[in-house]
Amino acid sequence: MTGAALEVLDLAKRYAGRAVVDCLSFSVRPGTVFALLGPNGAGKTTTVEICEGFRSADAGEVHVLGLPPRDRSLRSRVGVMPQSGGAYPGLRAREMLRLVASFAAHPLPPDELLDRLGLGEVADTAYRRLSGGQQQRLSLALAVVGRPELVFLDEPTAGLDPQARRATWELVEALRSDGVTVVLTTHLLDEAERLADDVVILDAGRVVAAGTVAELTASGAAGQLRFLAPAGLDLGALLADLPAGCSATESPAGHYLVEGAVDPRLLATVATWCADRGVLARDLRVQTRTLEDVFLELTGPEPRA
Template identity: 55%
Template sequence: MPPNSDPVVAADAVTVRFGSTEVLRGLSLRADRGRVTALLGPNGAGKTTFLRCCTGLIAPSGGSLRVLAERPGTPAVTARVGLMPQSTGAWSGIRAADLLRYLAGLYAHPLPVEALIERLGIGTYADIPYRRLSGGQQQTVNLAGALVGRPELVFLDEPTAGLDPHARRTSWDLVRELRASGVSVVLTTHAMDEAAALADEVVIVDRGRVAVSGTVADLTADGTSLEDVFLRHTHAEAGR
C-alpha cells in the first residue's frame, strides 16, 4: 500500500525534557495510515517516551505532534487509539477476563470479549488475577486490552517481550490481520526479525533522534542485515 498523504502520526522536532535531561531531542517522523511502523533503538533511546507522547500521557516540551490529525490525548483521539504498554501495575487485582470486560465497557462498539479471549488463547487463565499471570500472559492481556475498543491506530510497546514462540507468532499474525483490515500500527521492538517480518517502515531512533528510516528492503539494499544497520546507526548506551 502506498503511503497516505494523511499520516496517522506526524512528529516534527519533538523534544521532551525531564528536569535537565533531554530524552527526545528534535525527533521527527511520520507513520502512514494502514501500515505497520516499527521503532527500533537501544534502551533509553526514547521509544517508549515517544509512544507516551502520542497517547497523551506525556506533553512534549517542544516541537509539533499530531495523532490522527489532532492533538494527542484529546477525547476524540483517545477513543480511536489503542495502547499496549510494556507493563502496568494498575490492573494487578482484577481477573484477566473481568479486566477485558471492563475495558470493553468504555467503548461504544467494542470487540466481543469472549472472541478476543479465544483468538489470543487467554481462556486458560482468564479467571486468574492479573498480578498472578506470567510476564508473557500479562503481555497477551495487555495486547487484548489495546484492541478491544476497535482502534483505528494502535501503539504496541514491545508487544512480544516475554512471549514463547507460539504466542509470539500468534501476535505476529494478529498484527498482520490488523494491517489487512486497515488498522495502523506503531510498535517498538528490540527483535530485528520481528521488525523485518512485520514492518512496512522501520525507524531507528538513537539518543532521542531519528538516526535512519526506510523500508527493510531500502535499509538492507547493500546486502547487510537489519541488525548491522541498527548497530551502525546507534550507540551501545543512550541517555534517557
C-alpha cells in the same frame, strides 16, 4: 503531510536537562505497521507516551489522526498497550477485558479475543496470578478490544515465548490487513523486519535511519558472497575477472569471501571461474544485510543500559 495517521515534527523532550528526544520527525501512513526501533534508552517509550498524550512535549508538534494527542475524541479511536502493568491485580483476565470492552460502542467479542491470544484457559485467573507473558497478551487485548483506528504497542513481545510471540505477530498482521494503523516500539530487529512497513531507528533520541525495511537493508555497504572450496585457490586470478571494487579473501583455509556489489552477474562470474578450474564451490551463499547489520552499524556494538 495531511492524511498521515501519526505525524511527529521536531519533537523534543528533556528530563533534568538531558535531551531524551531531540529534533525527532517522522510520519506514519494510515493502515501500515510502523516500528520505532532502538536500543534501550533511545527515547522510544518517551516518544510513544507523548503521542499517547501521557506526557507533554517540550517542543515540536504531534498530530494523532490529525488531532492533538490529548484530544478527548481520540480515546475511543486509539488503542494503547503500555510497556507494563495497566490492569487491576484483583480482577480476572476476562473481567478486565470485559470492563474495557464495555467502554467501547462496538467492541470485539472479549472471549474470542482471549482464545485467539491463547488466554482462554486463564480467563478466570486473577491478573496478578498470570505469568508475565500472559499479562502482556492481556494488555495487547485491552489495546485492541475497542476496535481502534490506530494502536500504540510499546514493546509488545518483550518477554514472550515463541508461541505467544507468534500469536502477537499474527494479530498485528491481521490488524494491518483490516486497515488499522499500528505503531510499535521494539529493540528486536527480526520483529521490526518481519512486521514493519516503515522503520525509524532511534539512538539517543535522534533518528539515525528511516525508511522501509528494504531501503534500510539495501542502502550503504556492499553485499557478501561466501563459498566453500579447496584451500589455496589463486584469488589474484579471481579478482582479475571480477569488476573493480571487489575484494576476495580466504579465511580460514577453504572459506572464501567475495565482497562487492553482489548482483546476478557477479554470482555467475564466480561460478564460472570455479567451473573453469574444475573446482566445485559448495555452500555458495549470497548475504545481504539484515536490519541487524544496519542497526549495529548505526548504533554501535556496545550494549546499552
